Amino acid sequence: MRVDIVSIFPEYFAPLDLSLVGKARGNGTLRLVVHDLRSWTQDVHRTVDDTPYGGGPGMVMRPEPWGLALDALAPPELTPPRLLVPSPAGVPFTQALAHELAAEPHLLFACGRYEGIDQRVLDHAATRMPVTEVSLGDYVLFGGEVAVLVILEAVTRLLPGVLGNAGSLDEESHAHGLLEAPMYTKPATWRGLDVPEVLRSGDHGRIARWRRDEALARTGARRPDMLAALDPGSLDKRDVAA
Numbered sequence: 141m142r143v144d145i146v147s148i149f150p151e152y153f154a155p156l157d158l159s160l161v162g163k164a165r166g167n168g169t170l171r172l173v174v175h176d177l178r179s180w181t182q183d184v185h186r187t188v189d190d191t192p193y194g195g196g197p198g199m200v201m202r203p204e205p206w207g208l209a210l211d212a213l214a215p216p217e218l219t220p221p222r223l224l225v226p227s228p229a230g231v232p233f234t235q236a237l238a239h240e241l242a243a244e245p246h247l248l249f250a251c252g253r254y255e256g257i258d259q260r261v262l263d264h265a266a267t268r269m270p271v272t273e274v275s276l277g278d279y280v281l282f283g284g285e286v287a288v289l290v291i292l293e294a295v296t297r298l299l300p301g302v303l304g305n306a307g308s309l310d311e312e313s314h315a316h317g318l319l320e321a322p323m324y325t326k327p328a329t330w331r332g333l334d335v336p337e338v339l340r341s342g343d344h345g346r347i348a349r350w351r352r353d354e355a356l357a358r359t360g361a362r363r364p365d366m367l368a369a370l371d372p373g374s375l376d377k378r379d380v381a382a
C-alpha cells in the first residue's frame with residue numbers, strides 16, 4: 141500500500157519508523173512518504189492560514205497550498221488515491237473502516253490544523269477522487285496528525301503479512317462486535333491474585349464458553365451500544381440464557 145501524508149508538522153510522524161509499522165515500511169508492505177505542506181507555499185512567509193470569513197475565533201487553512209499539494213500527489217491524469225481528512229466533524233473511524241482502507245492501493249492524508257481547511261479544498265478534491273472526513277471520537281484535537289498515527293496503525297496491522305499470527309486478527313475486540321475477554325499469563329498466582337481456574341483447566345470447550353460470557357458481560361457493562369447493535373443471529377442459546 142502507498143500512503144502520502146501532508147502536514148505542517150512532518151516531525152509528528154517520526155514514530156512511524158518504529159515497531160511493526162516501521163517494519164512494514166522497511167520491507168515494502170507500506171510505502172509511506174510524509175510531505176511538508178509549506179513546500180507548496182509561494183510567499184516568503186510560507187503562510188498556510190488566514191482568518192475565517194464570517195468571523196469567529198482561530199484561523200483556517202488557506203486553499204492555495206493545499207490545491208498545489210493535491211495536484212502534485214494526485215495528478216488528474218493518474219489513478220487517484222483515496223483522500224482522508226481527519227476532522228472532529230468526520231464519520232467515526234471504526235474497525236470496519238480500517239478494513240476498508242486496508243484494501244485501498246493508495247491513501248492520501250491531509251492534516252488540518254487550527255479550525256480546519258477551507259471547505260473548497262475538499263469540494264474541489266471530491267471532483268477528482270473519493271474524499272472521506274474521519275473522526276476518532278467525540279473530542280477535539282489540535283490537528284489531524286495524531287489521528288493519522290492512529291488510523292495508520294489500525295490499517296497497517298491489517299495489511300497482508302504484517303501480523304505474524306493472523307488468528308489474532310480474528311479473536312480481537314471488535315472482530316465480532318464484542319469486546320475481548322480479559323487475558324492472563326504466568327505466574328498462576330501474583331500478589332495473591334489467581335488466574336481464573338477455568339483457563340488452567342485445559343478444557344477448551346469450557347474456556348471458549350467462559351471467554352464468550354466474559355466478552356458479553358464486559359460489552360454489556362462498558363458498551364451497551366455495541367450489545368444492542370449485535371445481530372441476534374450471532375447469539376447462541378447459552379448467550380441468551382446468560
Ligand code: 6GU
Pocket residue numbers: 225226227228230274275276277278279280281282283284287
Ligand atoms: Cl480526526 N481530528 C481532530 N482535529 N480532532 C479530532 C479528531 C480528528 N477526532 C476526534 N477529534
